[in-house]
Each structure stands twice: as structure tokens, then as C-alpha cells.
Amino acid sequence: MTMFLSRFDGQSKLLLRSLMSGASGVHRAVDVFHRQQRSNPEMSLSHFIEKLCEDEVTSSQTGEQPLSVKPLVSLFPASFKQNLLSFVYLIHSVLPQTSVLRLLECLSQDPHPNPWTSALCRQIRRSVGVHDEEPLYTPLCSQRLKELSQRLVVCGETGGWAKCLSDQTVESGSQSASSLSELGTQRKRKVSLVTVDSGDEETGQQSKRIKMDVRGSEQKAEEQDVNKETSERLERETPAEELQPAPDCQSESLPEHIKVCVLQIKELLESHTEWDQSSMDVFKVLNDCDPAQVEVLCSTLSLPDVPEPTLPKLCSSVLTLSTDLSYSTAAAIIKSLLLEKVLSLSEPASRCLVTAVTSLCVRYPRPMCHALIGPILKEKNIGNPQAELLNRLIEGCLDSHYRLLLLQMTFKVAWSEAVLSVIHSLLESKPDLNEEVFTQFTEQLLTQGPQFTKSVKFAKMMLTVLTKYSSHVTAAHKHSLSCCLTSNETFLKKSLQAALKRITHTT
Numbered sequence: 001m002t003m004f005l006s007r008f009d010g011q012s013k014l015l016l017r018s019l020m021s022g023a024s025g026v027h028r029a030v031d032v033f034h035r036q037q038r039s040n041p042e043m044s045l046s047h048f049i050e051k052l053c054e055d056e057v058t059s060s061q062t063g064e065q066p067l068s069v070k071p072l073v074s075l076f077p078a079s080f081k082q083n084l085l086s087f088v089y090l091i092h093s094v095l096p097q098t099s100v101l102r103l104l105e106c107l108s109q110d111p112h113p114n115p116w117t118s119a120l121c122r123q124i125r126r127s128v129g130v131h132d133e134e135p136l137y138t139p140l141c142s143q144r145l146k147e148l149s150q151r152l153v154v155c156g157e158t159g160g161w162a163k164c165l166s167d168q169t170v171e172s173g174s175q176s177a178s179s180l181s182e183l184g185t186q187r188k189r190k191v192s193l194v195t196v197d198s199g200d201e202e203t204g205q206q207s208k209r210i211k212m213d214v215r216g217s218e219q220k221a222e223e224q225d226v227n228k229e230t231s232e233r234l235e236r237e238t239p240a241e242e243l244q245p246a247p248d249c250q251s252e253s254l255p256e257h258i259k260v261c262v263l264q265i266k267e268l269l270e271s272h273t274e275w276d277q278s279s280m281d282v283f284k285v286l287n288d289c290d291p292a293q294v295e296v297l298c299s300t301l302s303l304p305d306v307p308e309p310t311l312p313k314l315c316s317s318v319l320t321l322s323t324d325l326s327y328s329t330a331a332a333i334i335k336s337l338l339l340e341k342v343l344s345l346s347e348p349a350s351r352c353l354v355t356a357v358t359s360l361c362v363r364y365p366r367p368m369c370h371a372l373i374g375p376i377l378k379e380k381n382i383g384n385p386q387a388e389l390l391n392r393l394i395e396g397c398l399d400s401h402y403r404l405l406l407l408q409m410t411f412k413v414a415w416s417e418a419v420l421s422v423i424h425s426l427l428e429s430k431p432d433l434n435e436e437v438f439t440q441f442t443e444q445l446l447t448q449g450p451q452f453t454k455s456v457k458f459a460k461m462m463l464t465v466l467t468k469y470s471s472h473v474t475a476a477h478k479h480s481l482s483c484c485l486t487s488n489e490t491f492l493k494k495s496l497q498a499a500l501k502r503i504t505h506t507t
Helices: 010-019 022-039 046-053 078-094 096-108 116-129 139-182 217-237 248-250 255-268 278-290 290-303 308-319 328-344 351-363 366-380 384-396 401-412 417-428 437-453 456-468 474-485 493-501
Strands: 054-059 068-071 190-196 207-213
Touching: 010 022, 010 046, 010 078, 010 328, 022 078, 046 096, 078 116, 096 116, 255 278, 255 290, 278 308, 278 328, 290 328, 308 328, 308 351, 328 351, 328 366, 328 384, 351 366, 351 384, 366 384, 366 401, 384 401, 384 417, 401 417, 401 437, 417 456, 437 456, 437 474, 456 474, 456 493, 474 493
Parallel strands: none
Antiparallel strands: 054 068, 190 207
């Protein structure tokens, strides 16, 4: 599923990850959607649904069958489809009907549909006003219901449910025995009848018989093998997110004094009152946690879901600690608290988010570079909001050493227009480049430059290199830079060539 995630933008990735998080996926997705709506009331999920409906060329795992074209959504596991449909059902009133119907059409193309998926599709069609005469249940379910109702009629009023279920037990037992005989395995069965004495008719008690099927030791061993095989198969098929324990279960591993502090912090985050000094002292517990405990603490507190207006108070409490946090603790908190919020930006960051990011960056620059800025640069679909926030950190919060570190980070990622904006800002800030780093940078210009022949941002970045770093340019560098300029198609080409020609003091 990781290869599919790269095709979606930041906001859509958050929704996808939420929907893939098992039984709680629907609730998480709705929370993420509401947060995104609050930050951008004009947002729409049409693009998200269109991506899911795009055709994908697939082949069988064995390679024996020919290539086929399927909607991307059909390649996700059944648990994701059920969560997706439940999510759509809850918010269908704010979705375009055409997008919803197209999604349902794509899901209906599955040759082996899941009964729950089929039922949810029909329910959503009804909810959006599309006439659908098909019942919500499947034909197999309908057949079983009819058989059950017929049993109830045959049983009459004398035996009721007890007789009906007794007959069903006998029938299932005979079916089990016949199937076992086909396998050539002999089974001995003992049936014991436990009779409950009937009371007075006036008390309304009736005679009940419970048939208890006592199986032999061989059959128990076989059932254990089947259960083991089933559990192993479920472990293989279940996404990693579903196998992780819930936050409440994880918090049980924390020492008692940390548990108490976690509850107090949770109350603070959920309260709407001002925090006094005594309440902020509870954050001292962060210095008592090892890296694993910090991860559990962040998960238990649901830091990614903390509302943006609460961020300045939370960060201020962390920054007022008399002892600085360790690198690993600071990195874990920064990543958990800020990464999802920054990646989901579709417009300039709010004042509260900017305050939180800049205050933590000033105090903890190295964790900020590795836990927030680095992961953002690696994302393929970041845009101007993310680039503007990173440029603000570069210009106002990071010294030359960390600006050089970020520039080297850009050598390991695929460049985009947003990344070019960050590189330009880094170069304008004049980090201390040595010959080795400058050589690596010119190699990146040769490697990644051809895709930006018409990019004005790339041309402006090149002009900065030629004017502000001319003293770094050697004869070999000049040749590489000349190759980059040859394919440039912007209005700055002549200015670039003139700036390169003025560099004569090469070695």
C-alpha cells in the first residue's frame, strides 16, 4: 500500500492512513476530515475520490493471468473498503453525488464482492436518493433467513426456539460427520442430554433441553490446528496498524507516576481555561521518560489531534522546563505534535501553528531539522504553504550550521518547485559552504536540473549561485554550470549566461 500513498497529496494521505488503521479507522477519518475543514472551509474530497477511481494496470501474483485494468480502490484490502464506505456514508451530505456514485461503481466491479461492502454500497445509494430495488442482504443471507423462518414455523409453539436450535444442532452435527467421513477419518461422538425439570405452568417455566456435543480428543487437536492456521493467516493479512495495541493498552506499560502525569496533561489539553504554573509543572515528567515511554506518552495523549489554538500554551509549557529535553524526547514530541499538521496545510500556516513551530525550532534546532523539516522535504507533494513555513524557520530560527545541514538534506530528495524555494532560501542565507559540499550541489544541479528547463524558480536559484557563490566556482564547476544553462528556456537565460561569463577567477 505504500506505493499507492505516494500518489496522494498531504491531506489525502492523512485520510488514507486513518482509514487503514483498523476498527477505529472510520472515527479517525471523520476527525481528520473535520480538522481539515476547520482549517480550510473550501476544501473538497472530490480529488481524493477521483484518485481512488483512477485505473490501475495490475497483474496476478503468479504472473499466469494477463494484465488487467482495475480501479485503484479495488486493490486496497476489504477492511479499508468497509471503512471508506462507512466514512462516505457519514459525510455523504457534503460530497458531490457524481463522485459518490462513481466510487460505488468502481467498488461494484469486484468479481468477488464482500457482503458488507455490497450492503454498504446499496445503503449509500439509497441515502443519496438513487432508487435501488435490491435488498441490503445478499441472496445467500436471504436463503438462510428463509430456512430459519421455516424452522420456526415447523417447530410451532410447543418447542419454540429450544426445539428449533436443537434440530439445527443435530443437522449441523450430521453435516460435520458426513464431511469428516468423506475425508476418511472416523469420529466417535457422544451426546448427552441434560434435562431441566419443568416447573408449574402458572410460573411460566417450560421444559428445556440442551444438547451438548462432546467431541473426541482427535477432533479437538484438529480444531486447534485449524485455529492456529487461521490466526497465522489473519496476522499475515492484517495491516501493521491494526496489530499495534490501542493507546489505552500501551499506557498500561508506563510506571504509575507517569500514568498520573499523563492523565493530568490530558485534562489540561481538553480544558478551555488558562494554565497556571502549578499545572504546567506536570510536563517535567518528560525528563523522566525513556524514548519508548515518550512514544507511548505521545500516542496516549493523541498529540497529532491537539487543536492548533492549544499549541502555543503546550509549547510554552515544554519550553519553561528548567532542564532541556533530550534529543530523542524533543524529536518524538516535535514529530508527533507538528508533522501531520504541517503536511496537511493547504493554505498559509495559522498564527498559532507558526508560533509553536518557531518557538520549538529556536530551542531545539537539531531535533526540528531531523523530525520535522527532513520528513517534509522527503514528501513528494508538498506545496507553497509548507515551503513558506520552512523558509521562515531558515531565515529566523536556524544558524549557519543547521542551514548547511538542511542544504545537504536536499541532495537526498527529489526536487520540486517547493523544494527549489527552500533551496533558494538556504542559498540566500549564505551558509558556510566548503568545496566538497559545493561540488555535491553542482552535481545535483546536473542531475535534477533537466526537469526544470522552464522553471523560473530554478533560474532564480541558479542566478543566486552565480552571483553570491562565484568565489566557490572552479573550472570543473563552471563547465557543469554551463551545461545546466544550455537547456534553460526562461527569460533569465541571458542574465545567467552573462553572470557565468563574468566568473573568470577559476582554478
